[in-house]
Structures are given as C-alpha cells and as structure tokens.
Amino acid sequence: MTLLSLRGLSKTYGTVRANRHIDLDVAQGSIHAILGENGAGKSTLMKLIYGVETPDEGTLHWHGKPLSLTSPNEARAQGIGMVFQHFSLFETMRVVDNISLVVPGTSRALAARIRALGEDYGLEVDPLAYVHALSVGERQRVEIIRCLMTDPKLLILDEPTSVLPPQSVERLFITLRRLRDRGVSILFISHKLEEIRALCDRATILRDGTVTGTVDPRDHDARALAQMVIGREMPHVTPPEGKAPGKVLLELAGLDHRPDDPFAQALHGISLTVREGEIVGIAGVSGNGQGELARLISGETRRHPQAGAEVLMMGKPVGHLGPAARRRLGLAFVPEERLGRGAVPEMSLSDNSLLTAHGLGLVRRGLIDRAAERRLTNDIIATCDVRTPGPQAEAGALSGGNLQKFIVGREIALAPKLLFASQPTWGVDIGAATAIRRRLADLKAGGTGILVISEEIEELFEICDRLHVIREGCLSPSLKVSEIGPEDVGRWMIGAEGGKAA
Structure with a gap:
C-alpha cells in the first residue's frame, strides 16, 4: 500500500532547477533511501515533503488524497516527522523541556511517555537530563523520540549515522526496523552505501534534480550503487608509493x-x-x-x-x-x-x-x-x-x-x-x-x-x-x-x- 506519492514535483530557485518533475512512491511500512550527489536535489525534495518549501509544479498525495503543505506544523499534523542532520535541541534545557516545545502535556506526563517510548523502541534516555550532558547518540534518540511522540506515519532521517560510532549505528538500525515492522515508513538519506544495502528496502537515485531510477539496494553492491549515483565508473583510491615517514x-x-x-x-x-x-x-x-x-x-x-x-x-x-x-x-x-x-x-x-x-x-x-x-x-x-x-x-x-x-x-x-x-x-x-x-x-x-x-x-x-x-x-x-x-x-x-x- 502506497503512503506517499509525488507526481511531477518541481522546484526552481532563480536559474537553478533543484527538482525536475520528480515521481516517487513510498510504501507503507518500508525504509526507502534517497541517494544522490551533493546538489542532486535531495534536501530540496525533503523540504517539499516536510512543508518547508512549496513546489512550483506537481502534486503530493497522502493515502491517495491530494496534500498541500505550507509549513512543518501542517506536515506534523498529517503524520510526517523529520530528524535533521544537525540537531535542533537547546543544550541548556532538559530533555523533557525540549520535547515540550513541540508536544503538549505536563512535564510529569511527558517524562513518563519518554521513558515508555524509550523502553519500547530501545531509545532509552533520561528525560530529566540536560542536553549538554548527553552524548551525540543520546541526543539523536531525543530527536527521534520527539518525532515519535507526534505519532508519525512517515519519518524522514537526514544523514542519521554521520555522528555515531559503529555500535550505536547498529542499535539505531534495530530501532528503525522495529518502526518499519509497526507500519511506519522511513525516508533515509545517507552517503554510506553499505548502510543503505543493510537497511533499506528501496532506493531512489537523484541526479541533477531528476529521478534516474529506483532499485532494491540489496541486489547491487556498493560500487554499482555508487556508479548509479555519479553516472560513471567509480575510481579506486590507490595511495601512491610514498617515502618512509620523515622528521x-x-x-x-x-x-x-x-x-x-x-x-x-x-x-x-x-x-x-x-x-x-x-x-x-x-x-x-x-x-x-x-x-x-x-x-x-x-x-x-x-x-x-x-x-x-x-x-x-x-x-x-x-x-x-x-x-x-x-x-x-x-x-x-x-x-x-x-x-x-x-x-x-x-x-x-x-x-x-x-x-x-x-x-x-x-x-x-x-x-x-x-x-x-x-x-x-x-x-x-x-x-x-x-x-x-x-x-x-x-x-x-x-x-x-x-x-x-x-x-x-x-x-x-x-x-x-x-x-x-x-x-x-x-x-x-x-x-x-x-x-x-x-x-x-x-x-x-x-x-x-x-x-x-x-x-x-x-x-x-x-x-x-x-x-x-x-x-x-x-x-x-x-x-x-x-x-x-x-x-x-x-x-x-x-x-x-x-x-x-x-
């Protein structure tokens, strides 16, 4: 069953066409990767889906019905959440106070929900801890919990593993698979192709603002995916023979x-x-x-x-x-x-x-x-x-x-x-x-x-x-x-x- 459909979505900034007639289908309960070089149009596309920007052309369909978004608040109300690459948390505030800026409720009730969600999804974090005292992995959990407390049907993750050690990456993937199995769809943006192959069900490739294909990443090795992304054979990094270390x-x-x-x-x-x-x-x-x-x-x-x-x-x-x-x-x-x-x-x-x-x-x-x-x-x-x-x-x-x-x-x-x-x-x-x-x-x-x-x-x-x-x-x-x-x-x-x- 299709959760989100984009048809002919386009966005232009001055003379730059960031997105050109994008067609995309995201199935319910799937993890769908968006791949592309820098400048390929990934960020613009996510902003259109999350209501940060409005398209010049094309339509969005949500559960088969036309959807028009003019702000992230409207997107969240529909069940679309997003965790940005750079966290948007106030470091001098407690976890529960940060979440209260988006989710209504008393501090005691929110703290209880944070603990319950953390136990349920493997996202344990102390709701009374100050953000500046948390590790980066814990801060990411706070961002995801904040999204989950808005009951999202679609979760957009922008480079979620770029700041995590290997052990935390695998823990995050366990959480994302659990969300998928409970019917949440996930749009996953990453340049790490082995992660895409390990986690995602589908991958859509963007090049110069245009969709060039959608594949099952598990059917291709990382080198083949890289060639699809950049449109040419991937060169090897072969370090030239150097001198023995000197002074x-x-x-x-x-x-x-x-x-x-x-x-x-x-x-x-x-x-x-x-x-x-x-x-x-x-x-x-x-x-x-x-x-x-x-x-x-x-x-x-x-x-x-x-x-x-x-x-x-x-x-x-x-x-x-x-x-x-x-x-x-x-x-x-x-x-x-x-x-x-x-x-x-x-x-x-x-x-x-x-x-x-x-x-x-x-x-x-x-x-x-x-x-x-x-x-x-x-x-x-x-x-x-x-x-x-x-x-x-x-x-x-x-x-x-x-x-x-x-x-x-x-x-x-x-x-x-x-x-x-x-x-x-x-x-x-x-x-x-x-x-x-x-x-x-x-x-x-x-x-x-x-x-x-x-x-x-x-x-x-x-x-x-x-x-x-x-x-x-x-x-x-x-x-x-x-x-x-x-x-x-x-x-x-x-x-x-x-x-x-x-």
Whole structure:
C-alpha cells in the first residue's frame, strides 16, 4: 500500500532547477533511501515533503488524497516527522523541556511517555537530563523520540549515522526496523552505501534534480550503487608509493586545555606526532573535544608563551602564535565549517582564493594581481573538478561538496609542509569524497604530513597510517591501521578496553 506519492514535483530557485518533475512512491511500512550527489536535489525534495518549501509544479498525495503543505506544523499534523542532520535541541534545557516545545502535556506526563517510548523502541534516555550532558547518540534518540511522540506515519532521517560510532549505528538500525515492522515508513538519506544495502528496502537515485531510477539496494553492491549515483565508473583510491615517514612536523606534548565556554570539552594530556609523508587520523564521536583541539592546532585558540612548548610545528613552539604565523611556517588548514571559517559565502571564489593564497604572488607591492588570482582559481576549479560557472561565482552558491573540493584544493595549492583537515568529507557525496581522499594520498606521497579529524571510520581506515581515538578530551595511544579493525576503534570510542597501541 502506497503512503506517499509525488507526481511531477518541481522546484526552481532563480536559474537553478533543484527538482525536475520528480515521481516517487513510498510504501507503507518500508525504509526507502534517497541517494544522490551533493546538489542532486535531495534536501530540496525533503523540504517539499516536510512543508518547508512549496513546489512550483506537481502534486503530493497522502493515502491517495491530494496534500498541500505550507509549513512543518501542517506536515506534523498529517503524520510526517523529520530528524535533521544537525540537531535542533537547546543544550541548556532538559530533555523533557525540549520535547515540550513541540508536544503538549505536563512535564510529569511527558517524562513518563519518554521513558515508555524509550523502553519500547530501545531509545532509552533520561528525560530529566540536560542536553549538554548527553552524548551525540543520546541526543539523536531525543530527536527521534520527539518525532515519535507526534505519532508519525512517515519519518524522514537526514544523514542519521554521520555522528555515531559503529555500535550505536547498529542499535539505531534495530530501532528503525522495529518502526518499519509497526507500519511506519522511513525516508533515509545517507552517503554510506553499505548502510543503505543493510537497511533499506528501496532506493531512489537523484541526479541533477531528476529521478534516474529506483532499485532494491540489496541486489547491487556498493560500487554499482555508487556508479548509479555519479553516472560513471567509480575510481579506486590507490595511495601512491610514498617515502618512509620523515622528521616530526607536528608535536603535541601533554597538552591540557580548559576552554572558556563552560559547555565545551576540556582536553587532558593530549600527545601526538605527525611526520613527513604520513597521514594520522583522529576518530571519535562528535563533542569529545575535536573542535577545541582543532582550534589549538590552527592557532584560533592561543596558549600562554610559557605553555608554547606543548604545541610544536616544524620543531618550533607555536602555541602562542596565531593562524597567520603558523601558516608562514608551512601549515595549511581545512576547517570543519565550510561557510564562515573555510570560505566567505558572499565573496567570489577568486577572492576566497586570495584569503589564504595571497603569498603565492597574488599580491604585488600592496596591490592584488587579479589576473594571477583568476589563474590560480581556474587551476583549482579544473584540478579538483569543482562544478561552478567560473571563478566569479559566489562561494555560497556552490553545493556543499563542490565548495569542499574548492577549499581542499586551495589549501593543497599552497604546497604545505603540514596539512590539517577537520572533517574533510563531512556531508560530501561519494564521488567528491573519493576525489578529496585521492588528493590527500597524493599530497602524502610528496612528503607532506597530514592530520585528519574525521567521524567517518571507513575514511580513516582508507587513508591513514595511524590513528588516535578521542573520548572525553583524552586521546588513545597511537593505533596502527594495519593492525586494528573498526570494532577496535568503536570500543575506544565508547570507553571500553580495545585496540593495539603502535
């Protein structure tokens, strides 16, 4: 039985056709994946279904009857719920108070319902706990419980596993299968194709805003699905032969740090090294100190001069130096946040190139060499396959994956001695992620030392020589990727014994 039908759904923003005549059927009691590259139209389609946007053309049918939505409130009233990739919870409020913003009832009655739903669906969480004290997995449970308390018939999940360790992913899948078996339909958006194959009954592929096919993902391997998504053969990431690791480029020695933000994670005794010609990864569930550590390495957070020896780059203490001084020593940095920290959305790609590459001959005697700026930007666009009208396009107009490829390419163009990349493929489709990983492997082969913070365990195993796991502001010992498996990393992530130190 069909729960939701879309016929001829289209949405245009200016000259960009985000969705073009989309036809889609979602069966009752099914888990239906939506696959596509960044910019393929997945997010727009979900906004149309959830009432955030209204279509320019086409119709929605709910239980066979026409449906017109103008707001998420109307969607929830019909039985459509959505859990966004970035959680919408107030950290200084209790779980029950967050849920009360959407679900009516007294705190006592809501707390009882939260406990009952948690036991019923394996989503246990303390309704009286403050959100800032919860792990990321627990916060996700709160989001799902909040949706379930509105009695949804259709649940939309946007990248629900991107912040979870392997053990929590399997627990989430058990919950989703239980919901499906009780008649709830689920629209599941993910770039992790093995998860799609393990969980979903159907998968619809979008390309350039158009449906190109619907398949049973269990009948195809991940490589075949990837080829359907990007429309071409998937290249392998084969790390080129590199040199044996050389001298130490980055050293953190017993670093302790207590941030000014009372809700931020303090760091305790952080020690690691990165050498020439190696890639070192840091795994961990979001919120365990990755952001605080990233700011200390990039120079956005400085240390007292007497504490400068805790952070050394190229053999020199730099803890008291800012980002510009560290860049002059040979550091390049890809931040987690593309817009705002990695690029200025209102500025052109050419001007965004200038922000970190001005030392490559783009400024002469205090004047910007616009021709050189355009040449560099065009080189980055061509080399990194950035899909954009040209160097004058605004950074904010690019899809997430294309902007990420541009930022990574810009930093690699600096020919850095040391590259620090935080979440280099966050929310990026499989084609763009593969391209970025190949660039990192090539850079390593040239002798650059690379530190990568990532919540994608498969990515770390694909590109890293060694890795650490961060939990509650502490780092595990150095772990050789060739001697451990994802389960070992998962045990470190949840605080259990596991792993082999290098």
